[in-house]
Amino acid sequence: MSPFLPGFGNLFVTAIRVAVAVAALLVVPCGDVAAKLQVLYDFCPKGGCTRSFSPATLLIDKAGNVYGTRDNGGTNSKGFAFRLHLDGNEWKYKTLYNFCSDANCADGASPRGGFIIDSAGNLYGTTSEGGNTNQGVFFEITAAGNYQVLYSFCPDDNTCADGAAPLGTLTYAGAETGEPYDGSSPLYGTGVASDNGIVFELTQSGGTWTSTTDYSLGEDGENCISDSVIMDASGNLFGAAQTCGSGGEAFVLGNGDTGWGEISLYSFSNNATGGDPYGPLIEDSKGRLYVAAEMGGKNMVGVIVRLSPVVNTYVPKVLHSFNVRDGSWPMGGLVADASGNFFGTTNGGGRGDGATVFELSGKNLRVLYQFCLHDNDCSHGSRPVAGVVLDSAGNVYGTTTEGGAHGFGTVFEISNSDGAVRK
Numbered sequence: 458m459s460p461f462l463p464g465f466g467n468l469f470v471t472a473i474r475v476a477v478a479v480a481a482l483l484v485v486p487c488g489d490v491a492a493k494l495q496v497l498y499d500f501c502p503k504g505g506c507t508r509s510f511s512p513a514t515l516l517i518d519k520a521g522n523v524y525g526t527r528d529n530g531g532t533n534s535k536g537f538a539f540r541l542h543l544d545g546n547e548w549k550y551k552t553l554y555n556f557c558s559d560a561n562c563a564d565g566a567s568p569r570g571g572f573i574i575d576s577a578g579n580l581y582g583t584t585s586e587g588g589n590t591n592q593g594v595f596f597e598i599t600a601a602g603n604y605q606v607l608y609s610f611c612p613d614d615n616t617c618a619d620g621a622a623p624l625g626t627l628t629y630a631g632a633e634t635g636e637p638y639d640g641s642s643p644l645y646g647t648g649v650a651s652d653n654g655i656v657f658e659l660t661q662s663g664g665t666w667t668s669t670t671d672y673s674l675g676e677d678g679e680n681c682i683s684d685s686v687i688m689d690a691s692g693n694l695f696g697a698a699q700t701c702g703s704g705g706e707a708f709v710l711g712n713g714d715t716g717w718g719e720i721s722l723y724s725f726s727n728n729a730t731g732g733d734p735y736g737p738l739i740e741d742s743k744g745r746l747y748v749a750a751e752m753g754g755k756n757m758v759g760v761i762v763r764l765s766p767v768v769n770t771y772v773p774k775v776l777h778s779f780n781v782r783d784g785s786w787p788m789g790g791l792v793a794d795a796s797g798n799f800f801g802t803t804n805g806g807g808r809g810d811g812a813t814v815f816e817l818s819g820k821n822l823r824v825l826y827q828f829c830l831h832d833n834d835c836s837h838g839s840r841p842v843a844g845v846v847l848d849s850a851g852n853v854y855g856t857t858t859e860g861g862a863h864g865f866g867t868v869f870e871i872s873n874s875d876g877a878v879r880k
Contacts, residue, residue, distance in 0.1 A: 493825075493826070493871055493872050494826050494837055494869055494870070494871050495869065495870045495871075495872075496836070496837055496838065496861065496862075496867045496868070496869055497523070497541050497548040497854075497867075497868045497869060497870055498539075498550050498867065498868040499861040499862035499863055499865075499866075499867055500527070500530070500861060500863065500865040500866045500867065500868075501530065501863040501864070501865035501866075502863060504863070506530045506863070506865050507529040507530045507534040508529060508530075508858070508859075508865060509527040509528055509529040509530050509536070509858060509865070509866065510528070510529075510842050510858045511526060511527045511528040511529070511536075511568075511569070511842065511843065511856070511858070512528075512569060512625075512684065512788070512789070512842050512843050513525060513526045513527075513528070513568060513569060513570050513571040513626065513843055514571045514626065514789065514790075514792075514843045514844050514845070514846055514855075515571060515845075515846050515854050515855065515856065515868070516571055516572040516573070516574060516580075516846065517846055517847075517848050517854060518574055518578070519849075521543055521848060521849075522540055522541065522542050522543075523540065523541040523542075523854060523868065524538070524539070524540050524541075524553075524571075524572045524580060525538070525571060525572070525856060525868065526538050526539075526568040526570070526571060526572070526582060527539075527568075528567045528568055528569055528585070529567070530865070531552070531555040531556065532555040532558070533555055533556065533557040533558060533562075533566075534557075535555075535556045535557035535562060535566035535567055535586075535587070536555075536557075536566060536567050536568050536584070537552055537553075537554060537555045537556060538552070538553040538554045538556075538568070538572075538580075538582070538598060539551065539552050539553055540553055541868060553580075553598055553602065553604075554598060554604045556568065556584060556587065557587060561591075562586065562587035562588070562591070563587065563588060563589060563606070563609075564587065564594070564596075564604070564606055565583075565584035565586070565587035565588055565593065565594035565596055565606060566584055566585075566586040566587030567584055567585050567586040567587070568582055568583065568584045568585070569583075569584075569585040569623065569624050569625065570582060570583055570623060570624060570625045570626040570627065570646070570685070571626040571843075572626070573626065573627050573628075573629070573632070573637075573638050574637050574638065575637050575638040575639065575640040576637045576638075576639070576640070577600055577640065578600035579597055579598070579599050579600050579640065580597065580598040580599075581595070581596070581597050581607075581627060581638065581644070582595075582596060582598075582627070583595050583596070583623035583627065583646060584596070584623070585622045585623055585624060585648075586622070588606070588609035588610055588611075589609040590609070590610075590611050590612065590613075590614040592609075592610040592611035592614075592617060592621040592622055593609075593610045593611075593622050593623045593648070594606045594607075594608065594609050594610065595607045595608040595609075595610070595623070595644075595659055595666065595668070607666045608659060608667070608668055610622070610623070610648075610668060611650075617650040617651070617670075618669070618670055619657065619667070619668040619669055619670060620646075620648050620650060620655055620657030620668050620669070620670050621648050621649060621650040621655070622648045622649045622650070623646050623647070623648045623657075624646070624647050624648055624649065624682070624684050624685070625646060625647050625683075625684040625685030625686075626646075626685055627645065627646045627659075628644070628645050628646070628685070628686055628687050628688050628694075628737075629642055629643065629644050629645065629688065630642055630643075630688055630690075630692065631690075632687065632688060633687060633688070633689060633690070641661055643658050643659060643660045644658070644659040645657070645658055645659075645671070645686055645688060645694055646659070646685075647682075647683045647684060647685060647686055647696070649682060650670065650673070652680055653673055653674065653675060653680055653681060654673070654674040654675065654681045654682040654683050654698055655670045655671075655672065655673050655674065656670070656671050656672045656674070656683070656686060656694060656710060656717075657669065657670050657671060658670075658671045671694075671710065671716075671717045672710050672717045672718075672719055674698050674701070674708070674719070675698070675701050680700050681698040681699075681700060681701040681705075681706070682698060682699050682700055683696045683697060683698040683699070683708075684699075684735060684736065684790075685736060685737050685790070686710070686737060687737035687738070689740065692711075692712055693709050693710065693711045693712070694709070694710040694711075694717075695707075695708065695709040695710070695722075695738045695740075695746075696708060696737050696738060697734035697735065697736065697737070697738060697748050698734075699733045699734065699735070699751075700733070701724070702724050702725075702726070703724075703725075703726045703727055703732070704724070704725035704726045704727035704728075704731070704732030704733060704750075704752065704753065705724075705725045705732060705733045705734050705750070706721045706722070706723060706724045706725060706734075707721070707722040707723045707725075707734060707738055707746060707748060707764060707771070708720065708721050708722060709722055722746070722764060722771045723764050723771045723773060725750060725753065726753075727752050727753045728753055729753065729754060729755060729775065729778075730750075730753060730754075730760065730762060730773045730775055731750030731752065731753035731754055731759065731760040731762050731773075731775070732750055732751070732752040732753040733750055733751040733752045733753075734748045734749065734750040734751075734762075735748075735749055735750070735751055735787065735788050735789065735790045736748065736749060736789065736790015736791055736801075736844060737790065738764075739791055739792075739793050739799070741797065743765075744765075744766045745763050745764065745766070746763070746764040746771070747761070747762070747763050747764075747776075747791060747793075747799060748761075748762055748764070748790075748791065749761050749762075749787040749789075749790060749791050749801055750762060750787070751786050751787060751788050751804075752786075754775065754778035754779060755778040755780070756778060756779065756780050756781060758779045758780070758781055758784075758785035758786055758805075758806065759778075759779045759784075759785060759786050759787045759803065760775050760776075760777065760778050760779065761775070761776045761777045761787070761791070761799065761801075761817055761822075762774065762775055762776065763776055776817060776819075776820045777817055777820065777822045779803065779806065781805075781806045782806065782807070782808065783803075783806065783807065783813060783815065783822060784803030784805070784806040784807055784812060784813035784815060784824070785803055785804070785805040785806030785812075786803055786804040786805050786806070787801055787802065787803045787804075788802070788803070788804045788842055789801055789802045789804075789841065789842060789843045789844030789845070789855075790844045791844065792844060792845060792846060794847055794851060798816055798817065798818045799816070800814070800815070800816050800817075800825075800844075800845050800847065800853055801814075801815060801817075801844050801845065802814050802815070802841040802842075802843070802844055802845060802855060803815070803841075804840060804841065804842060805840070807824065807827035807828065808827050809827045809828055809829035809830060809833075809835075810829070810830045811827070811828035811829045811830045811831060811833075811835055811839035811840060811859075811860065812827075812828045812839065812840050812841055812857075813825075813826065813827050813828070814826045814841070814845060814853060814855065814871060825853065826871055828840070828841070828857065828860065829860070831859035831860045831864070835859070835860030835861070836860070836861065836862065837857075837860065837861070837867065837869060838856075838857030838859070838860040838861050838866055838867035838869055839857055839858075839859040839860030839866075840857055840858045840859045840860070840866075841855055841856060841857045841858065842856075843855065843856055850873060851873035852870055852871065852872055852873050853870065853871040853873065854868070854869070854870050854871075855868075855869055856868050856869070857869065
């Protein structure tokens with residue numbers, strides 16, 4: 458038993474109250490649900506774009522503004538940050554920053570994660586490239602629109618003991634409650650250094666930020682890569698890693714007397730219970746964990762798995778095995794609403810063969826929207842890579858990497874009601 462965790466059955470303080478509802482399996486063609494999906498923005502309206510396959514999820518602030526990043530494109534073809542604001546019935550787009558605007562991309566390039574926001578409206582994020590040694594940066598975009606690099610990773614350009622190549626969205630104590638960042642407490646993220654996944658910690662003192670690698674995932678040369686972590690109320694970090702072993706693993710990092718230590722909660726093996734899990738783990742009031750895995754399942758195109766604590770171990774139960782008709786390869790992770798329903802995207806499948814947006818209630822999966830294949834004039838978009846987010850009214854927001862009016866993807870909203878999309 459680890460010194461920093463009293464027992465597997467009580468690893469985490471409740472982050473999400475799960476009360477599952479029952480819904481019938483509903484798989485419908487694109488045309489039947491198109492009225493419920495609204496394209497908020499079509500990327501690349503002026504042409505000359507570089508295609509982006511950004512995995513970054515969106516952020517919605519309390520005023521309903523939508524923020525995001527793309528890892529390619531923009532003025533310098535190295536990514537950009539944007540905001541969408543609802544003005545009456547019209548969504549208005551604004552580019553917040555074009556990365557690689559400085560010489561040698563000292564200001565950062567290719568953001569792979571989304572934003573977090575503080576109570577003053579300042580945005581924080583990372584890039585996977587650029588900076589002083591091309592190992593990425595930690596940056597802030599203030600509420601007034603000013604961009605600044607707060608930290609440039611791997612200053613020694615060698616060991617990268619402070620971390621390197623950040624991948625996902627940062628997290629912090631209290632993030633699981635939905636509260637904004639306080640602007641000063643430690644931040645945690647994942648990256649890659651020496652070809653292996655790492656978890657790093659950013660801390661601030663006197664206005665100066667520093668970074669340290671808290672943990673290196675997996676064994677040397679195992680290449681365990683995690684795209685994000687989340688912190689529970691007890692200060693443990695938990696997440697999922699791809700490529701570890703034969704199919705990835707779910708893990709928890711606890712901060713004990715001797716520093717951070719890892720426990721592998723469950724090892725996937727690309728079989729019926731899935732492989733290559735994506736996104737942070739989600740926990741319910743019984744300590745059960747939920748995660749989407751890109752591979753495996755009955756049809757080898759991905760699953761949604763629940764991991765239940767049983768006598769110092771975790772037992773998997775497949776809640777849904779994707780079957781191509783309802784989607785393939787769930788790569789964007791999961792998000793849960795207040796009732797314990799899960800939402801996410803697949804990267805392929807569906808009757809349109811351009812991927813799906815889904816809702817899982819208990820063990821019943823409902824397809825909310827099916828994108829068409831990008832070669833077929835998909836005005837609503839095609840091939841999402843990132844997951845989705847929910848606003849306070851339960852509407853679903855996400856991005857696609859292809860399709861749309863110009864072929865370079867869209868930002869979309871799906872209403873949570875049977876009526877028209879919220880205006």
